[in-house]
Amino acid sequence: MTLEITTARPESALLDLPWSTPLEEWPETYLAALPRGISRHVVRFVKLGPRVLAVKEIKDDIADREYAMLRNLRRLDVPSVEPFGVVHGRATADGEPLDACLITRHLQFSLPYRALYSQNLRPHTAVRLMDALALLLVRLHLEGFWWGDVSLSNTLFRRDAGAFAAYLVDAETGELHTRLSDGQREHDLDIARINIAGELMDLAAGGFLEEQADPFEVSASIIERYHTLWGTLTGTERFESGDRWRVEERIRRLNELGFDVDELSITTDIGGTEIVITPKVVDAGHHSRRLLRLTGLDVGENQARRLLNDLDAYAAATDRQGEDEEIVAHDWLARIYEPVTRAVPRELTGRLEPAEIFHEVLEHRWYMSERAGHDTPIEDALRDYVATVLPAKPEEKAVLGVDTEEMPVISRFD
Amino acid sequence: MPAHPGGHHLYNGSSGTFLPVKEGNEAMATVTFDNATRQYPGNPVPSVDKLNIEIADGEFLVLVGPSGCGKSTSLRMLAGLEEVNGGRILIGDRDVTNLSPKDRDVAMVFQNYALYPHMTVADNMGFALKIAGVDKAEIRKRVEEAAKILDLTPYLDRKPKALSGGQRQRVAMGRAIVRSPQVFLMDEPLSNLDAKLRVQTRTQIASLQRRLGVTTVYVTHDQVEAMTMGDRVAVLKDGILQQCDSPRRMYDHPANVFVAGFIGSPAMNLMEVPVTDGGVDLHGHTVPVAREDLTGVGKNVTLGVRPEDLELSSDQSGIPVTVDVVEELGADAYIYGSTEQKLLEATGENAGAVPFIARVDGRRPPEKGDKIFLKPKSGHVHVFNAESGLRVGD
Numbered sequence: 001m002t003l004e005i006t007t008a009r010p011e012s013a014l015l016d017l018p019w020s021t022p023l024e025e026w027p028e029t030y031l032a033a034l035p036r037g038i039s040r041h042v043v044r045f046v047k048l049g050p051r052v053l054a055v056k057e058i059k060d061d062i063a064d065r066e067y068a069m070l071r072n073l074r075r076l077d078v079p080s081v082e083p084f085g086v087v088h089g090r091a092t093a094d095g096e097p098l099d100a101c102l103i104t105r106h107l108q109f110s111l112p113y114r115a116l117y118s119q120n121l122r123p124h125t126a127v128r129l130m131d132a133l134a135l136l137l138v139r140l141h142l143e144g145f146w147w148g149d150v151s152l153s154n155t156l157f158r159r160d161a162g163a164f165a166a167y168l169v170d171a172e173t174g175e176l177h178t179r180l181s182d183g184q185r186e187h188d189l190d191i192a193r194i195n196i197a198g199e200l201m202d203l204a205a206g207g208f209l210e211e212q213a214d215p216f217e218v219s220a221s222i223i224e225r226y227h228t229l230w231g232t233l234t235g236t237e238r239f240e241s242g243d244r245w246r247v248e249e250r251i252r253r254l255n256e257l258g259f260d261v262d263e264l265s266i267t268t269d270i271g272g273t274e275i276v277i278t279p280k281v282v283d284a285g286h287h288s289r290r291l292l293r294l295t296g297l298d299v300g301e302n303q304a305r306r307l308l309n310d311l312d313a314y315a316a317a318t319d320r321q322g323e324d325e326e327i328v329a330h331d332w333l334a335r336i337y338e339p340v341t342r343a344v345p346r347e348l349t350g351r352l353e354p355a356e357i358f359h360e361v362l363e364h365r366w367y368m369s370e371r372a373g374h375d376t377p378i379e380d381a382l383r384d385y386v387a388t389v390l391p392a393k394p395e396e397k398a399v400l401g402v403d404t405e406e407m408p409v410i411s412r413f414d
Numbered sequence: 415m416p417a418h419p420g421g422h423h424l425y426n427g428s429s430g431t432f433l434p435v436k437e438g439n440e441a442m443a444t445v446t447f448d449n450a451t452r453q454y455p456g457n458p459v460p461s462v463d464k465l466n467i468e469i470a471d472g473e474f475l476v477l478v479g480p481s482g483c484g485k486s487t488s489l490r491m492l493a494g495l496e497e498v499n500g501g502r503i504l505i506g507d508r509d510v511t512n513l514s515p516k517d518r519d520v521a522m523v524f525q526n527y528a529l530y531p532h533m534t535v536a537d538n539m540g541f542a543l544k545i546a547g548v549d550k551a552e553i554r555k556r557v558e559e560a561a562k563i564l565d566l567t568p569y570l571d572r573k574p575k576a577l578s579g580g581q582r583q584r585v586a587m588g589r590a591i592v593r594s595p596q597v598f599l600m601d602e603p604l605s606n607l608d609a610k611l612r613v614q615t616r617t618q619i620a621s622l623q624r625r626l627g628v629t630t631v632y633v634t635h636d637q638v639e640a641m642t643m644g645d646r647v648a649v650l651k652d653g654i655l656q657q658c659d660s661p662r663r664m665y666d667h668p669a670n671v672f673v674a675g676f677i678g679s680p681a682m683n684l685m686e687v688p689v690t691d692g693g694v695d696l697h698g699h700t701v702p703v704a705r706e707d708l709t710g711v712g713k714n715v716t717l718g719v720r721p722e723d724l725e726l727s728s729d730q731s732g733i734p735v736t737v738d739v740v741e742e743l744g745a746d747a748y749i750y751g752s753t754e755q756k757l758l759e760a761t762g763e764n765a766g767a768v769p770f771i772a773r774v775d776g777r778r779p780p781e782k783g784d785k786i787f788l789k790p791k792s793g794h795v796h797v798f799n800a801e802s803g804l805r806v807g808d
Contacts (some may be wrong), residue, residue, distance in 0.1 A: 054709045099608070153528065172606055180460075181454050183496025185489070190495065190515070190522065197545045202530030205537065216545060 005121070007085030007103070013048050014103075014329065017092045022098060023057040032106075033400035045106060045400045052106035052398050053084055060088055062172060063100035067267030070104065073364060076143045077285070079136060080168040081107055081156070092141035107167055108397055109353045111155035113199070115399045117208040123261040126200065126213040127221065132166035133196075134158060137188065138233065139284050140168065140353035146184045151195035154162040154251035159352065159396075160300035161346050193219050233259060236278040241268065247277055258301045260286045294338070307337070340382050348390050350397040361385050433764075442506050442627040443471040443596035445492065449501030452487050453652075461487045464501060465651040469646075472627040474620065476644035478634055479676075484653040485633045492600050492631060496519050505596055516546075521595035522703060523603060528572040529582055536561075536570040539588040546593075551591070553741055560591040563625065574780070584617070598623070598630040605638065615644060637677050649673050650658055667796075671803040674718045674796055680748065680771045682718045685733075686800055689715055694797065699731045701795055707807035708797075715806060716798040721748065722773040723794035726780075732789035735770050740779050747779035748772070749786070 003019055022040045032045040042057045058066075063086045070083035074230045090098035116125055133155055136179060147154075147168070154170040164361055177184070201217035209215070232253065239246050240327035251261050263281035270276065287304035291297055299307065314332045315321050340361055341354035352360065357375040422679055447467045453460040462484040469475045477485040490496035491566075492503055494515035497683050502511045510518045529538050539560060540553040552642075561567045562583040590598060603619070604612045620643045623630050634640055638649045641661040648658040651670075668674035674682050678803040687694045693702040694715055701717065708715070739750040754769035780786050797806040 062606060062608075151528075181487070181496060183490040184494040186515075187493075187522075188492055194542055194545060195528075198528075198530055198541050200538070201541055202532045205530070205534075206532035219545070276437070 002089050004088040005085055006088070008071075009084065011048065014085065014087075017046060018056075019047075019087055019101070020092050020098070022092075023055060023101065027288050032398065044091075052400070054081070054104045054106055056102045056104075056170075057099045058102060060100040063088075063102040066102055066170075066172050069174055069176065070177055073140075073143075073145065073168065073171065076145075077145055078139055078168065079147065079165060080171065081105065090121040106170075106398060106400070107156055107158070109356075110158050111396060112156060112206075113152040114203070116157065117203050124213075125210060126218045128164055129157060129166075130196075130218060130222045130225055132160075132164040134222050135194070135284075136166035136168065137192065137222075137226055139228045141180050141230070142187070142233070142282065143383060144177040146175045146177065146180055147188050147201060148175065148191065149195070150188050150192035152199045153195075158300060159356045161302035161306040163301070163302050163357065163364070164302045186229075189223050192222055195220060229257070232257060234279060234281050236276060237292050238274055238276050241275050242306055244275070247275070250277060250279070254282060255286050258286050258288075258305070259284055260289070276412055294326055296332075297334045297337075297355065299353075303353075306362065307355065310336070310358075310362060324357050334376065341376065343382055344386060344390070348386070350395045351390055351393045352396060357390070360389070364389060415546065423660055440473040444471050444504070445475075445629060445631065446504040446507055447488070447492075447501070450488070450491055450503050451500035452484075452491055452496055453499050459653065460499070461653050462491065462650075465655055467648055467655065467658055469629060469631065473631045474623050474643060474645045476634060476640040476647045477650060478637055478640035479650035479656075481635060483650040484633075485650050487653075488635050488650070489599050489631060492518075493520055493522050496536060501703055505775045509654055515595055518597075518703055519595050520597040521590060521593040522599045522601070523590040529585060531574060533572060533573070534571050534579065535566060535585055538574060538585050539566075539592055542589060544591055556592045556594060557588070560588045563591065563622075564588050571591075579607055583618075587618070589625065589744070590624075591750065594628075596629065596676070597666045598628050600632045602631065602634055603632075604634075612639075615683065615788055619643070624658055638679055641677065641794060647677075649676060651676075667805070668718075669805050671718070671798045674798065678720060680721050682720050682796070683724075683770050683772075684716055684718045684798075685753075685768070686714050689713060696790070697731070697733055699727075699789060701790060702792075703795075703797055704807055711799050711806055713801045716800050717805070718796035719794065721771040721792045723791045724772040724774075724788040725791055727787040727789045730787050732787040733770070733787050735772065735788055736767075737780050737782055737786060739783045742776055742779060745776045746773050747776045749774055749780065750785075 001338070003015075005014055007014065016107075017030060019263040021027075030044075030046050046053050048053055054312040056063075067083050067086045070080060073080040074082060084105050087103065090100065092098060113129060116129070128269055129152065133150075133152070136155065137147070137150060148171065149172065155169065156167045156169050157164040157291050158167065159165075183379055197215050197219035200209060200213065200218055203209040204215060217402065231389050237246065237250060247264075247266065251264070254261050259282045261279050261281070262283050262388040263277075263279070265278045267276045269276075285301060287308055288299060288301050290305040291307055294311070295307075297304075297307065309328055311332045314336060315323070315325075315328045318331075320328050337358060340358050344357060346353075353359075361378065361382050364385040365376050367380055368376040368381055368384065445467075446469070447465040450462060450465045451460050452462040465484075465488055467475070475625065477488055479485050487496055491498050494517075495512070498511050502509055504510065505520070511712060530541075531653060533541070536554070536557050540784060543553045543556065556565070557570065561570055564587065566581065566584055566588065569581065571576060574585065577585065600619075604615055607615060616639060632643060632780045641664070644661060646658060646660050647664050649656040649664070650660055657664060657673045659667070659669075664673065664677055670684075671684060675684060687696055687701075689695075689708055690700055690733055691729040693700045693701060694708075695701075695719065733753055735749065735753045737749050737751045741748040741750065747769075750773045751770050751772075753770045754766070755768045770788075774780070798804060799806055
């Protein structure tokens with residue numbers, strides 16, 4: 001049999017991986033970490049040059065389908081892992097055929113939910129994870145994607161200025177439609193609630209769940225959060241024609257939630273006394289797009305919001321609010337943002353993403369100022385943060401699953 | 415006679431195993447789709463159009479059809495997840511059309527087979543009941559009953575790590591059983607498994623369902639799965655029920671051309687042929703069809719013959735087929751070839767080569783490149799109206 005590799009990023013080192021060995025038996029020399037996590041299938045993390053890749057051994061047709069699905073999701077700009085390739089035609093030295101492998105890129109600085117629970121966390125982590133997952137689910141549903149297996153295990157989380165941003169990891173059960181019916185969305189929510197409750201109960205049984213979190217309340221809260229967000233993003237509003245400011249108000253509210261309104265339907269009744277508005281196309285990434293345009297920085301939505309606030313504060317403090325925004329942004333980047341993120345010693349750069357460090361330094365400055373009773377310069381805050389806070393943080397650049405045992409339920413039948 | 419659960423009593427079954435049996439006063443869990451219709455806003459046609467199916471108590475009904483046929487929508491309508499715009503849905507005598515999902519006493523079984531490593535086997539089986547607010551003693555009782563059925567009793571207080579693969583899978587099934595709903599709903603539960611496991615799990619689900627006797631509605635796109643699992647199979651296309659019958663009846667008496675082509679693997683050969691006196695003409699060979707059946711069908715009909723219902727003809731009459739591939743299976747061999755089909759209307763030109771499949775004796779199969787002639791075995795042809803696609807005669 002001939003090995004057949006499909007990849008959007010041809011990389012000759014891919015050929016050096018031991019494809020003729022069942023994934024379960026790959027020697028440790030290839031692995032970036034020991035196998036962890038709950039998975040239906042055998043999954044391994046391998047190092048390939050500067051990258052860490054996740055390799056999943058599954059049936060050929062499922063591998064192709066998931067690869068194509070992940071590519072579609074990336075095209076739709078939904079937060080999901082990046083598909084790297086599919087390897088077909090594997091066989092052992094004896095000619096015994098092996099299943100295909102789906103390769104995805106490991107998402108840097110992402111955390112499996114189990115890893116989050118093995119750390120010392122601020123309270124309400126579970127609640128913040130629900131916020132992130134509800135937002136992800138809304139974004140997927142807006143694009144017509146029915147997930148079919150919504151769960152914490154199938155999601156990765158990235159720190160996002162004190163909150164979390166969720167990424168879809170497993171699209172195996174997913175279906176892409178032109179649009180979803182209410183029933184399809186309810187179905188996903190039903191699945192989410194049960195899976196998440198099970199996952200949180202498991203954490204509780206292992207003694208990892210923060211005490212104030214009740215698995216049932218937390219898992220049920222995703223439904224409420226989802227509906228609130230969905231209602232704000234897609235709901236129809238009616239008002240008297242005199243209240244036109246409410247159109248602007250609606251757009252502002254959506255922007256605040258991080259969404260741009262690409263299309264808004266506005267209708268009036270025959271007499272023109274009532275106005276009805278419905279957002280038709282909303283697009284996530286309001287703040288991160290603006291920051292990217294101004295500075296070239298590609299960061300999480302909340303991080304972008306935080307950075308933009310600091311940029312505004314900089315413009316105000318330097319009395320340049322009337323100037324061209326792009327020029328001010330360029331100066332802010334050179335004088336404030338980059339000096340802070342570059343000041344992090346090399347050995348600590350794997351702890352947090354630069355934008356998250358910047359956010360934490362701003363937080364740290366706020367606490368220092370409050371304690372001192374006066375403003376603290378960012379340079380002082382930075383020095384203190386790097387000396388006292390950052391070294392105590394765990395390395396998060398490549399957390400590949402923590403504190404779980406591999407549990408392929410569907411293994412060989414006995 | 416399968417024992418019936420639903421109530422939570424145990425009955426020492428004739429095989430010596432304990433099976434839960436239905437209490438005497440338990441309502442019959444029939445399911446009725448009565449003109450049930452679902453039309454999405456903005457869609458010109460309904461996704462499910464006046465669906466009428468009556469599912470018997472304890473029956474295993476499979477909804478099957480190609481992508482977009484309305485099978486999953488129908489299941490979600492029954493689950494209460496999808497609004498019903500017209501008609502009704504009944505469970506037993508209860509009209510559930512406007513009830514919320516949790517008031518319907520149905521359990522949606524989905525694909526998640528993940529077991530939780532820190533929880534005991536008992537907790538892994540009973541956690542969904544906890545979510546539903548069932549009290550502890552009741553959960554324990556139901557878990558113990560399910561464990562007996564699944565031979566998991568000795569493992570209840572262990573962690574899943576201690577179990578074999580097969581046992582773990584039974585725990586996953588136990589999750590559904592403990593909910594002891596009136597109706598199980600399953601939406602493509604096997605689609606992510608590899609072929610071998612799919613066959614094993616398929617058998618396991620079917621046999622478990624028969625032992626439990628719980629009314630089950632199962633959705634799949636795979637007609638083989640449908641035919642091997644269902645007591646009855648309902649074929650849908652474009653939101654419209656095409657036929658609902660036992661697998662045998664469905665195979666032997668497809669109600670229209672779509673069902674004929676969809677059910678069966680390899681697929682039925684379908685060709686358009688002219689009507690003659692006393693039957694239809696197949697390359698000069700008259701296939702007899704009752705005259706009364708052919709009244710009003712027009713000049714041509716669609717003739718269907720399953721690959722196994724063909725015989726090699728020795729006198730060069732019948733359907734001429736050029737052999738492309740011979741698949742030898744020991745006792746039998748499948749011939750994959752092509753035949754020239756004439757466009758009968760108007761021009762009489764050749765439509766070109768159309769694929770043709772036949773099963774022949776495996777001991778002396780023809781060879782690749784041979785030209786052979788095939789005749790349908792008598793009484794084994796299916797005739798369909800060329801316009802409407804509906805079956806003609808019995």
